[in-house]
Amino acid sequence: MKIIVLVKHVPDAQFDRHLTGEGYTTDRDESILSELDEYALEAALQLAEARGGAKAGNQVIALSMGPSGAVNAIKKALQIGATEGVHLTDDALAGSDAAATSLALAAAIRHLGSDAPVDLVLTGMASTDGETSLVPAQLAERLDLPQVTFASSLEVDGGRLTARRDADTSSETVEAPLPAVVSVTDQINEPRYPNFKGIIAAKRKSITTLSLADIGVDPAQVGHAGSWTSVLSAEERPPRTAGTIITDEGDAGIKLVDFLAAQKLL
Amino acid sequence: MAKVLVYIDNPGTSLKKSSLELLTLGRALGETAVALNGKLHDDVAAAFAEYGVGTVLLPSAEDLDDFLVAPKAAYLAAAAGQAGADIVLLDNSPEGKEIAARAGIRLNAGVITDVVAVDADGTAHKSVLAGSYNTACKAGTAVSVLTVKANNVVPEPAAAPAALETVTVEVPAVSAAARITAREQKVASGRPDLTDARxxxxxxxxxxxxxxxxxxxxxxxxxxxxxxxxxxxxxxxxxxxxxxxxxxxxxxxxxxxxxxxxxxxxxxxxxxxxxxxxxxxxxxxxxxxxxxxxxxxxxxxxxxxxxxxxxxxxx
Structure with a gap:
């Protein structure tokens, strides 16, 4: 199988995150592989391994769009087990919204499928920074491929996939022919960690760099200029401050209810 | 006056509070029409009229629920075109966001999710990075598609009810869509929905x-x-x-x-x-x-x- 996994480098949510510069984009100085993308990568590796892995010609391509720092997300994916990396990078991409991002990624995916067709595009359920979940659906629309999003299980058999989706009020079984765009939830598997062998092996794996010219995208269609939405202003919310803290002396439950009553929350 | 199209999916016999919120918001922004998927029950039609909706658009196809997102998005985009909508409003559920995502591509329209308020000029307000920033965003395109979080508008009927007309929208064929082959309803807890709960x-x-x-x-x-x-x-x-x-x-x-x-x-x-x-x-x-x-x-x-x-x- 030829699987493309989309990986994104995002600011580490363990630290304070900031919007900076023209267009209020996220500051990626301390960036990591988006945690939710690890589930997509694991799903891809399991599918490839079940078919004999890289030795049998199965490809798991980690594709990331972004400035130089995005390479870190690709390297991490290679250490975990992706067979090759592709870095789509171009100054004109800065500030792309979901529509512009999906346009560029769709062109990159078509480019990567020009020698041998891509069977599956796998993504996480959302990025941990923008959190809009728009890109997988927009990719499916642009590539005219079946969309199977929020999959909590995924099986591929003879050119067809079956997935399970768990929503709040119902669970669905979904079927689609390949190729397809699939986003997976954090319930689908337990992602592996890179081991020493993986880290060493990653040094020998190739990362291909693609520019907009390589994939035939007009720079005016992406970035701040080509985006259909823009951020006009951003204000940091004042951090929450601690209120009253009491230690239970046998009547804290009553005091809790007193507090709710005083706040008119009962 | 702006033309607003509100997408409502399978309301059954009564509109959810979040739908009433969208209709109230839509009316504040302009003239509202509804793109409905599913059956239009009499009580729902009455509620639309009460909330000042003049037109309800209905899909020509009845099997939109058998597929994942794609045909619903194709229908909504066609409905927005037919209604001449400037602003399209949807709920902020995962499906609402994905229908918005794809309809946005079809309409060449900017999509903004997680919206909590909309100004008269279409500027949308949302919080990002886990609530650490409040931002104002705007679509620079002719049509904007906004998914609005629940509990940010107080539902309010129109001063005068509208006379409701229904119009059919031809759903464009979608070649590539995943088919839903089985659906199991989960047992309802009887408690409020977590996302919308007070x-x-x-x-x-x-x-x-x-x-x-x-x-x-x-x-x-x-x-x-x-x-x-x-x-x-x-x-x-x-x-x-x-x-x-x-x-x-x-x-x-x-x-x-x-x-x-x-x-x-x-x-x-x-x-x-x-x-x-x-x-x-x-x-x-x-x-x-x-x-x-x-x-x-x-x-x-x-x-x-x-x-x-x-x-x-x-x-």
Missing amino acids: IVVAGGRGLDGDFGPVEELADALGAAVGASRAATDAGWISHDAQVGQTGKTVSPQLYISAGISGAIQQKAGMQTAKVIVAVNKDAESPVFEIADFGIVGDLFDVLPQATAEIKKRKG
Whole structure:
């Protein structure tokens, strides 16, 4: 199988995150592989391994769009087990919204499928920074491929996939022919960690760099200029401050209810 | 005046509160029409008229529910074209966002999700990075597609009801769509929906497998039940209940956190709650840094005592 996994480098949510510069984009100085993308990568590796892995010609391509720092997300994916990396990078991409991002990624995916067709595009359920979940659906629309999003299980058999989706009020079984765009939830598997062998092996794996010219995208269609939405202003919310803290002396439950009553929350 | 199209999916026999909120918001922005998927029940038609909706668009096809997102998005885009809509409004559910995502591509329209307010000129307000920033965003395109979070508008009928007409929209053929081959309804809990609830009571590792005290307090308050990732990963409660970065984001009037340390992953999902109450044995828990009212104590004592007291006061 030829699987493309989309990986994104995002600011580490363990630290304070900031919007900076023209267009209020996220500051990626301390960036990591988006945690939710690890589930997509694991799903891809399991599918490839079940078919004999890289030795049998199965490809798991980690594709990331972004400035130089995005390479870190690709390297991490290679250490975990992706067979090759592709870095789509171009100054004109800065500030792309979901529509512009999906346009560029769709062109990159078509480019990567020009020698041998891509069977599956796998993504996480959302990025941990923008959190809009728009890109997988927009990719499916642009590539005219079946969309199977929020999959909590995924099986591929003879050119067809079956997935399970768990929503709040119902669970669905979904079927689609390949190729397809699939986003997976954090319930689908337990992602592996890179081991020493993986880290060493990653040094020998190739990362291909693609520019907009390589994939035939007009720079005016992406970035701040080509985006259909823009951020006009951003204000940091004042951090929450601690209120009253009491230690239970046998009547804290009553005091809790007193507090709710005083706040008119009962 | 702007033309606004509100997408409503399978309302059944009555409109949800979130749908009424969209209709109220739509009316504030311009002239509203509805793109409906599913049957138009008489009571729903009456509610549309009451909320000032002049036109209801209905799809030519009845099988949109058999496929995932794609044909619904194709229908909505066609409906927006037919209605000449400037602004398209949807709910902020995962499906609402994905229909918006794809309809946006079809309409060459900017899509903004997680919207909490919309100005008269179409500027949308939302909070980002787990509630740490408030931003104003705008689509520079002729049509804007906005998905609006629940509980940010007070539903209000129109001053004068509209005369309702229905129009059929030809659904464009979609070649590539995933088919839904089976659907199992989950057993309804009878509690409010976690994402929209006014009050949420959430439990974590400190519950040690027993969600009883959290559920009983939630029921006394008419609240939804939430959980930390530790609790859902341990299998103590369904994954649907998870509040946090990889779960749901909630902004209720009141969030009661019990036995949750309040690490960043949990904080990301609840720090925009109006009032936060925390109960935890460990006085050093980070949750106390953001709680309006904190109790250092054993939740197995505090929660049942509070539940009993609420029941007593409510009679």
